[in-house]
Amino acid sequence: MTSLIHPSDSETKQVARTYRDHQRPLWQRILFSRDVAVWAALVVVYLYASATVPFFDRPITITYLLLDVAPILLIALPMTLVIITGEIDLSVASTVALASVSFGVLYDKGTPILVAALAALLVGVVCGAFNGFLVTTVGLPSLAVTIGTLALYRGIAVGLLGTTAVTDFPDTWTDWARGRIGESDIPSIMIPFAVLAILFIVLLHFTAFGRGVYAIGLNEGAARFSGIRVERTKLLLFVLTGVVSALAGIYYTLRYGSARGDNANGMELQVIAAVLLGGVSIFGGRGALPGVIAGVLLIGAIGSALRLADQTADVINIVTGLLLVVSVVGSSVLGWVSSKRRRRGGPGAQSSATSPGTSAPGVPQSDTDTPVGEREREDR
Numbered sequence: 001m002t003s004l005i006h007p008s009d010s011e012t013k014q015v016a017r018t019y020r021d022h023q024r025p026l027w028q029r030i031l032f033s034r035d036v037a038v039w040a041a042l043v044v045v046y047l048y049a050s051a052t053v054p055f056f057d058r059p060i061t062i063t064y065l066l067l068d069v070a071p072i073l074l075i076a077l078p079m080t081l082v083i084i085t086g087e088i089d090l091s092v093a094s095t096v097a098l099a100s101v102s103f104g105v106l107y108d109k110g111t112p113i114l115v116a117a118l119a120a121l122l123v124g125v126v127c128g129a130f131n132g133f134l135v136t137t138v139g140l141p142s143l144a145v146t147i148g149t150l151a152l153y154r155g156i157a158v159g160l161l162g163t164t165a166v167t168d169f170p171d172t173w174t175d176w177a178r179g180r181i182g183e184s185d186i187p188s189i190m191i192p193f194a195v196l197a198i199l200f201i202v203l204l205h206f207t208a209f210g211r212g213v214y215a216i217g218l219n220e221g222a223a224r225f226s227g228i229r230v231e232r233t234k235l236l237l238f239v240l241t242g243v244v245s246a247l248a249g250i251y252y253t254l255r256y257g258s259a260r261g262d263n264a265n266g267m268e269l270q271v272i273a274a275v276l277l278g279g280v281s282i283f284g285g286r287g288a289l290p291g292v293i294a295g296v297l298l299i300g301a302i303g304s305a306l307r308l309a310d311q312t313a314d315v316i317n318i319v320t321g322l323l324l325v326v327s328v329v330g331s332s333v334l335g336w337v338s339s340k341r342r343r344r345g346g347p348g349a350q351s352s353a354t355s356p357g358t359s360a361p362g363v364p365q366s367d368t369d370t371p372v373g374e375r376e377r378e379d380r
Helices: 009-021 026-031 034-052 059-084 092-108 113-136 142-161 171-178 190-205 208-218 220-225 230-256 267-277 289-308 313-343 372-379
Strands: none
Touching: 034 289, 059 092, 059 190, 059 208, 059 230, 059 267, 059 289, 092 113, 092 142, 092 230, 092 267, 113 142, 113 230, 171 230, 190 208, 190 289, 208 220, 208 230, 220 230, 267 289, 267 313, 289 313
């Protein structure tokens, strides 16, 4: 039984993380955060591409860039929360395809388009709930589960339509999916995205539910002991991921005017790469939505610039894969460098609240020197 006076190992590690992370002033923590770094990288890429890539700085390029990344932006919102809890959902692109096919088939059979859209959203709810059930109730790892459902949902989507496609959608709906807000260059799809982004930002960063999401990712056992309903929270997040993926599937269908079983093929790689590039830790417990939005736009800008530079889709996939690897490795490398600096007595070696050569009260010195990646693996 853990003593009420002496903290457990996991508690001391959590104290160490919080103590060190808040040793700098607030403005420094914001200015030198991962979120700001990703937004800065986005500005640099945009300026460089505008100066070197033909037609990149045209307003129409920005319009099509936002149209292209809109489904990724949508799916990245709930995916961020899922990964912060330490789980992952690789089936999102297949859910997009299954929702797209369901929407198209129902409409082609004479179902009113609004009813078909609602049915497609319900398909997303079922897909997400099935993933969540296998993870939270059966106790299977989310990586294995969603690899399986990735193939399952894609197979059902392809099986429903085969090699055919549904393309006869009302012009009113397709025009909206491709349209802009008034006379601006901003696509209309950015309106529902902005609404969802605000809701998810408030949910994650300003509510008790959001604090529970971070707590689960940091230490699931401690979160459960403190009264957080871990299984219910994860199940809800998988359902949210499924329904938002279905919404992206409806948009994808209307934007391209085609419901096909191979829609959004490979999109899960772009979503996960953007989330991790935006500062979310693959080990859980860290990340913020503003950085994720910047990560999506950064990957979209790089892809758009490469296409305008006449690069093939293979090159774009290679760059996306490299960004994914850099995102996973980067935080661990930075943590290792920071640890070396502290051991050598460099800047930030001691907390402003402790004297040189001492650690935080009740925290072993070895815990404060643990690299970021290793510390997160230990906490989990």
